[in-house]
Amino acid sequence: MKQAAIIICILIIFAAIYPANAEESLEELKKQMGDITVVTMETSRGTVKLALFDSKSPVTVKNFLQYVDEEFYDSTIIHRIIPGFIIQGGGLTAEFELKKTHDSIKNEAVNGLKNKRGTIAMARTGIIDSATSQFFINLSDNDILDHKNDTPTGYGYAVFGKVVSGMDVIDDIADQPTGEKFMDPENKRGLYYDVPVETILIRSIRRQ
Numbered sequence: 643m644k645q646a647a648i649i650i651c652i653l654i655i656f657a658a659i660y661p662a663n664a665e666e667s668l669e670e671l672k673k674q675m676g677d678i679t680v681v682t683m684e685t686s687r688g689t690v691k692l693a694l695f696d697s698k699s700p701v702t703v704k705n706f707l708q709y710v711d712e713e714f715y716d717s718t719i720i721h722r723i724i725p726g727f728i729i730q731g732g733g734l735t736a737e738f739e740l741k742k743t744h745d746s747i748k749n750e751a752v753n754g755l756k757n758k759r760g761t762i763a764m765a766r767t768g769i770i771d772s773a774t775s776q777f778f779i780n781l782s783d784n785d786i787l788d789h790k791n792d793t794p795t796g797y798g799y800a801v802f803g804k805v806v807s808g809m810d811v812i813d814d815i816a817d818q819p820t821g822e823k824f825m826d827p828e829n830k831r832g833l834y835y836d837v838p839v840e841t842i843l844i845r846s847i848r849r850q
Contacts, residue, residue: 668693668806679703680806680850681710685720686843687815690808691850692762698753699802702764702773705747706802709775710847714741720842721834723820726782729812730765733776736841738825738834743774751798757787760805760812770797779805781816815842 672678676697683690694703709715715732718741722730734740749770757763757780764773770792778799780787789798805812819839825832 671804671806678803679707681707681847682850683715683808683847684845685811685815686841686845687818688808688811690811691806692803693806694762694803695755695801698755699750699800701748702750702800702802705744705773706764706777707849708744710849713846714743714775715844715847718844720815720838720844722778722836723816723818723838724781724836725816727784728778728780729815730776730778731842731844732765733774736843738823740825741775746772746774749773749797750800750802751789753800755801757784757799757801758804759783760809761801762803762805763787763799763801766799768794770794773800779812781812818842 668678668680671693675693675695679694679696681692681694683692694706696703709732717736718732719734719736719738720729720731721734721738722728733743746766746769747764749764749766749772755761759780759782761780762777763780765776765778766773787799790796815838820836821839823834823837824830825834
């Protein structure tokens with residue numbers, strides 16, 4: 643009887659530390675970040691909910707939501723997986739064709755937000771202000787991607803939100819095998835590395 647009581651106590655403590663609803667309180671997030679917009683990303687591996695930081699990254703969030711509202715992300719893919727680092731998507735179709743985007747935006751990496759595990763940030767080229775539609779989700783605390791200086795390599799990548807539900811889906815995606823793929827296989831042009839062997843579809847991203 644005493645042993646059963648101890649087990650019950652342990653379960654109560656465990657439940658307090660790891661509540662059944664582990665989704666982060668959006669109200670708490672608002673206190674830290676100001677205004678937020680929540681979007682739901684439906685993928686072929688499951689559902690992910692993202693809180694976007696309107697107050698902290700206004701230019702980036704406005705840009706991202708423009709693509710969301712235009713349903714641009716429907717049937718795009720996760721085209722890059724680097725385990726322990728990032729997953730990236732939001733620019734290529736399942737046929738591995740680049741979608742036409744709007745103009746690039748100002749890089750808001752100076753907003754003080756860090757590329758911590760579970761955050762979403764904008765992908766870019768070696769040019770500081772070159773982000774358009776593609777984004778990545780950090781699988782680890784990637785300090786190397788944070789703003790350090792005003793050089794192209796040191797400027798960093800703009801964090802504009804975080805996963806608040808479905809990080810298990812992100813980790814599942816990160817576990818998928820990868821290989822190499824040409825955008826133009828016939829002429830062997832546009833070689834991409836770290837491409838999922840099995841297509842991982844972003845079915846849609848919608849405001850909640």
